[in-house]
Amino acid sequence: MNNPADTTPPRRAIDIVNASLKRRYARERRFRWLGATAVTLGMVFVVLLFADIILKGYTAFQQTYIQLPIELAAATIDPDGARDPATLARADYMKLIREALREQFPEVKDRRDRRLLNSMISVGAPDLLRERVMADPALIGTTQELWILADDDIDMLVKGYIDRNAPASDRRVGDQMIAWVDRLEAEGRVAKRFNTIFFTHGTSREPELAGIAGALMGSFYTLVLTFLLSFPIGVGAALYLEEFAPKNRWTDLIEVNVNNLAAVPSIVFGLLGLAVFIGFFGVPRSTPLVAALVMTLMTLPTIIIASRVALKSVPPSIREAALGVGASPLQTQFHHVLPLALPGILTGSIIGMARALGETAPLLMIGMIAFIVDIPKGFNDAATVLPVQIFLWADSPERGFVERTSAAILVLLAFLFVMNLAAVLLRRRFERRW
Amino acid sequence: MYSWILMLVVLAAMAGAYQIGRQRAIASAGGPTRIKQLHSLPTYYGLYAALWAGLPALMLMGLWIGLQDQIVIGLVTSHLPTEMVAGLSEGRLGLLINDIRNLATGNIVSAEVTPEIQAAADQYNRLNLISQWAMWAVVLAAALAGLAYAWMRTQPRLRARNRVESAFTVILIIFSSIAILTTLGIVLSVLFESLLFFQKVSPLEFFFGANWSPQIALRADQVGASGSFGAIPLFTGTLMVSLISMLVAVPIGLLSAIYLSEYAHRKVRAIAKPTLEILAGIPTVVYGFFAALTVAPFIRDLGMSLGLDVASESALAAGLVMGIMIIPFVSSLSDDVINAVPQSLRDGSYALGATQSETIRRVVIPAALPGIVGGILLAVSRAIGETMIVVMAAGLAANLTANPLDSVTTVTVQIVTLLTGDQEFDSAKTLAAFALGLTLFLVTLTLNVIALSIVRKYREQYE
Numbered sequence: 025m026n027n028p029a030d031t032t033p034p035r036r037a038i039d040i041v042n043a044s045l046k047r048r049y050a051r052e053r054r055f056r057w058l059g060a061t062a063v064t065l066g067m068v069f070v071v072l073l074f075a076d077i078i079l080k081g082y083t084a085f086q087q088t089y090i091q092l093p094i095e096l097a098a099a100t101i102d103p104d105g106a107r108d109p110a111t112l113a114r115a116d117y118m119k120l121i122r123e124a125l126r127e128q129f130p131e132v133k134d135r136r137d138r139r140l141l142n143s144m145i146s147v148g149a150p151d152l153l154r155e156r157v158m159a160d161p162a163l164i165g166t167t168q169e170l171w172i173l174a175d176d177d178i179d180m181l182v183k184g185y186i187d188r189n190a191p192a193s194d195r196r197v198g199d200q201m202i203a204w205v206d207r208l209e210a211e212g213r214v215a216k217r218f219n220t221i222f223f224t225h226g227t228s229r230e231p232e233l234a235g236i237a238g239a240l241m242g243s244f245y246t247l248v249l250t251f252l253l254s255f256p257i258g259v260g261a262a263l264y265l266e267e268f269a270p271k272n273r274w275t276d277l278i279e280v281n282v283n284n285l286a287a288v289p290s291i292v293f294g295l296l297g298l299a300v301f302i303g304f305f306g307v308p309r310s311t312p313l314v315a316a317l318v319m320t321l322m323t324l325p326t327i328i329i330a331s332r333v334a335l336k337s338v339p340p341s342i343r344e345a346a347l348g349v350g351a352s353p354l355q356t357q358f359h360h361v362l363p364l365a366l367p368g369i370l371t372g373s374i375i376g377m378a379r380a381l382g383e384t385a386p387l388l389m390i391g392m393i394a395f396i397v398d399i400p401k402g403f404n405d406a407a408t409v410l411p412v413q414i415f416l417w418a419d420s421p422e423r424g425f426v427e428r429t430s431a432a433i434l435v436l437l438a439f440l441f442v443m444n445l446a447a448v449l450l451r452r453r454f455e456r457r458w
Numbered sequence: 459m460y461s462w463i464l465m466l467v468v469l470a471a472m473a474g475a476y477q478i479g480r481q482r483a484i485a486s487a488g489g490p491t492r493i494k495q496l497h498s499l500p501t502y503y504g505l506y507a508a509l510w511a512g513l514p515a516l517m518l519m520g521l522w523i524g525l526q527d528q529i530v531i532g533l534v535t536s537h538l539p540t541e542m543v544a545g546l547s548e549g550r551l552g553l554l555i556n557d558i559r560n561l562a563t564g565n566i567v568s569a570e571v572t573p574e575i576q577a578a579a580d581q582y583n584r585l586n587l588i589s590q591w592a593m594w595a596v597v598l599a600a601a602l603a604g605l606a607y608a609w610m611r612t613q614p615r616l617r618a619r620n621r622v623e624s625a626f627t628v629i630l631i632i633f634s635s636i637a638i639l640t641t642l643g644i645v646l647s648v649l650f651e652s653l654l655f656f657q658k659v660s661p662l663e664f665f666f667g668a669n670w671s672p673q674i675a676l677r678a679d680q681v682g683a684s685g686s687f688g689a690i691p692l693f694t695g696t697l698m699v700s701l702i703s704m705l706v707a708v709p710i711g712l713l714s715a716i717y718l719s720e721y722a723h724r725k726v727r728a729i730a731k732p733t734l735e736i737l738a739g740i741p742t743v744v745y746g747f748f749a750a751l752t753v754a755p756f757i758r759d760l761g762m763s764l765g766l767d768v769a770s771e772s773a774l775a776a777g778l779v780m781g782i783m784i785i786p787f788v789s790s791l792s793d794d795v796i797n798a799v800p801q802s803l804r805d806g807s808y809a810l811g812a813t814q815s816e817t818i819r820r821v822v823i824p825a826a827l828p829g830i831v832g833g834i835l836l837a838v839s840r841a842i843g844e845t846m847i848v849v850m851a852a853g854l855a856a857n858l859t860a861n862p863l864d865s866v867t868t869v870t871v872q873i874v875t876l877l878t879g880d881q882e883f884d885s886a887k888t889l890a891a892f893a894l895g896l897t898l899f900l901v902t903l904t905l906n907v908i909a910l911s912i913v914r915k916y917r918e919q920y921e
Binding site for chain 2: 041048051055060062063066067070256261281294296299300303305306321325352353354382393411418430433436444
């Protein structure tokens, strides 16, 4: 205030700050809001993904059946009465089912209409009936109220996936068929029952006959072999690199290599499998064996890195004490360090296995996309795995496969969930803080 | 099948050898009371015997199984009538051998069965049977010989523990070298096939050509394109899908990492972080299904209602879903680096009067930037190499376009398409897949090496 002529007070720092505070706080709120939005968006994606798949897939666990009074005529099934399995297996079960169906709709006389009527029944229904009769030959000669597998179009109609209001030309199911199904439904002859076929059969071109049993067994064999190969090799490699390896160029090279391999795109491993295992060593294509070899190379980096972290967390005092009482370096590792690091190693391995279970791309290269109906019985049988089965079904145009694909995804996710849960529980139960 | 049994037999022999070696060591020392005489614990003599009984036998077995088929096929072909084999190209001969093999194993044969082929198939079966039995004999003899050697060597002065431990060390070294062998295998196999490809198609055309249509006439007289292998549309397609995915993943991933590590309440963090990480554990084929059946139709309908022309397999759908997949990748890597920024930096900024967001933007992010960039580079390499989402949701048409609503194809899609059809192994079409694989491998490798070194340097900075 030395100069009275200057009436405006000098701007103090606090004034500048105060003037900008409002703006700054607004910015703070905006930034915070942005972050919260990002988190929410991420969570929304999770929910959307799961909701979409569950909504698409839950209906696949039920399957439409039509109840028909089937006369298991001895004349058709077993004309000579010897109950010879070969004769029973050859009998024309389709005829029995069609006759029963015709009895339900006596007014259908026209040849074309009859064919339409027959198409309500799945082409796999006779096989199921045959299995049933062969398991219990006493049924022959009686008339049984049996639940017969419906065709996938009927299944879709009953589950409400076919828009009844759409013009008939846009529908897979004609007006007449709808009328028949409605009549059967009114009589209580149509029901949705638990879909056992989905869990007991291999894949098929017909959605109603397609199951995941073959793919599940393929995944099982692949995973078992992958674990048997990658666990000892991964743990051994980690043990060497962490505990024994001298610090030199060679071990540096291995270390850089392991880290890089963990980030190599999985499809490149498929190329390796195709060129080396199949092309060079002649391992048979599309078998769990070759899949497991490729998966082993893929999961090794994960297991090695996890095992090294677990080994590192074991305090040096354990090693020093063991060495101090006269154990050899190898005894120290195998008797003391490794058992203490094992929970961590197992957790890492389970996570690696979970990743191998969900992996698809490299398996496409080594022939796992072949259409294989039979359920594999060993490491050398042609097989497919669950994720590849999902990929194949997702490509199929039939509406019935959409729900089956989603259901197969749900099964896959359930397995992954169990594996990850096991890993988490293992860590909680056995993790030691030193 | 018999090989599995033999393997079990050898393993059983190893267990037996372990017992025998142990007993022998105790006996040679003069009974259980005098085992102090032994150089090592009796267990090590057992292991020593087991290793001698098992390792040579197993190695021999592996070698045998690896070579058996080639030798048998060689013998069978050398016995085929010369007029049948003469003048056959390598591919034709392969077909013939395949027929013989199929006939021998009872599969369906493509050509008609002549007596010569029947004879060859019989011989194939006979030789295989002989080979099986010979393998059993040789492997079991090797196991016995190894056991006998260990038996003779076992005496109190044998340094069994040292022997066993050095054997184990060698095994561990071999195990850890498998990582190197894998890389070597990738490089060699991909490189070798790529070189074959570049003999047929010039690298100049491959890397700078703008036209990709790998359809090659299967027969010489067939009408069809000669195939052109200009990979530029694939590279731009890959870049576009990756770019879209990064536009989704980087902002969401980074912002949620910042929010969760700086702002969120502990309880919110405990729920939100694992939930986001679920996204990382979902198999890519599931994302592909989601992209192809839910997101792509949604985007197409949305575009149509806005009057836009959207391809049913748009780059946008694949990119969006891939972005969702990569969110947890970006967020957990950024979370790590943000948490590694020392608290003192934040405290200093607060002391100067900065608000929390100013601290984050002006202090924490710049300090964490190298680590974040490294993480993003890793995410980019992930996006470039991602296969299933684009195979299921992106198209096959190699369009050179900058419109994200158009259909594009990527390097990985083409690798899968080229290799899953029925093709001869050495046609330019299959070889092109390996050339693409080589490009993919080199690009992702470069990105990874750069990213990992940035991340490592960054970590050292604050340790």
